Amino acid sequence: MVEADIIPSARHALITGAGSGIGAAIAQTLAQNGCRLxxxxxxxERLDKQAQLLRALVPDAAIHTVAVDVGDEGSVAGAIEQAHQQFGSVNILVNNAGQAQSQSFLRTDAALWQQMLQVNLTGTYHMMHAVLPQMLAAATSGTPGRIINIASTAGLMGYAYVSAYVAAKHGVVGLTKALAIELANxxxxxxxxxxxxxxxxxVQxxxxxxxxxxxxxxxxxxxVLTARNxxxxxxxxxxxxQSVWWLCAPGSGAINGQAIAIDGGEQAG
Incomplete structure (x- = not known):
């Protein structure tokens, strides 16, 4: 049996940071490819507005919205339970929620440091930890699981004045690689x-x-910001x-543990 035969057309995809920007674009692409969201x-309020826009673009889209603070373990647990009740096991998890604040290292106090780690790194951990039991159960039954962490080129290299953000995104990349090996089979x-x-x-x-x-x-x-691209x-x-969908589409099963730059060639220089 080939992978295309065992992937249902309506997998359940959960996206954090889905109210705007990258998360909203991911939601639209996955909805257009038949995922329940x-x-x-x-x-x-922002999530409901985004859901309304999506339903106008994809009239038959199945969409559920739930407010969550990814940095709060209890909030995440409640959101995952609601998602499971609505559409069953999560098969695709896209960890897109994130924050970036600019500050010199000497002015990066402990509160800013913890905030950047809590949202960008610990939030990713919370979501994966909460979703994984149901994703494993579905994967064992034949529906592949896909976890896609939206990191940053800041997870691959250093940038001045965002040291806490860089540290958090490097952590996301490391966590991705470790879990990929653990779940490889x-x-x-x-x-x-x-x-x-x-x-x-x-960016604005x-x-x-x-x-x-x-x-x-x-x-x-x-x-200034585009100069390195x-x-x-x-x-x-x-x-x-589109890169998220590529990692979810049939034939993507051998792509695992990768940190893929989408940067116009910045990492090649």
């Missing part, structure tokens, strides 16, 4: 996608910070979303 994020793959600067709210905030701190124009600030542009959320 649980959209998670901090704002119920369990019909579940674990991979990380590492986008460069992507056209999202986080970075642009505003540069403008405020350096008196550069917005256009100049955007040029050989294509001289921001990555688009849909480009990340």
């Amino acid at each position: 649980t959209l998670c994020g901090r704002s119920q 369990k019909n579940i793959t674990v991979n990380a996608l590492c986008p460069g600067y992507t056209e999202t709210d986080i 905030e970075a642009v505003r910070n540069i403008v405020t701190k350096t008196a550069q124009t917005e256009a100049q600030a955007r040029t 050989p294509q001289q542009r921001f990555v688009q959320p849909d480009e990340v979303a």
Whole structure:
């Protein structure tokens, strides 16, 4: 039996940080490919708005929304239980929720350090730990599991003034590789996608910070952020979303434990 024969057309995909940006693009791509969706994020209002937009684009989409704080173990447990009650076992987990705050290392206090680790790294741990038992059960029954962690090129290299974020994203990449090996013979793959600067709210905030701190124009600030990308542009959320689907689609089972850069060639330089 080939992989294409055993993958149902309506797998249950849970996406964190799904209310906007990369998460919203991933949700749209997975909905268009027949997945049932649980959209998670901090704002119920934003999630419901995103669900409404998705239903307009994909009228037959099956969508559930639930507010969650990925840094809180109890909040995550409650959200996963709701998701399971709605659509059954989660087969695809996309850990997209994240935060980035810029600060020099000497001004990075313990509170900022813990916040960056709690959201970006511990949140990823909480989600995987809560979803894995049901994903394993479904994988044993024949439905492959896919865990995709949205890391960053900051998980592959260093960037100045975001040391806590860099440390957290390096942790996500390491956790991805460790769990991929542990689950390699369990019909579940674990991979990380590492986008460069992507056209999202986080990048808009970075642009505003540069403008405020350096008196550069917005256009100049955007040029600064795209300078390391050989294509001289921001990555688009849909480009990340298409890579997520590629890792979920039939024939992807041998791709495991990878940290794949989506950066226009930045890591090649």
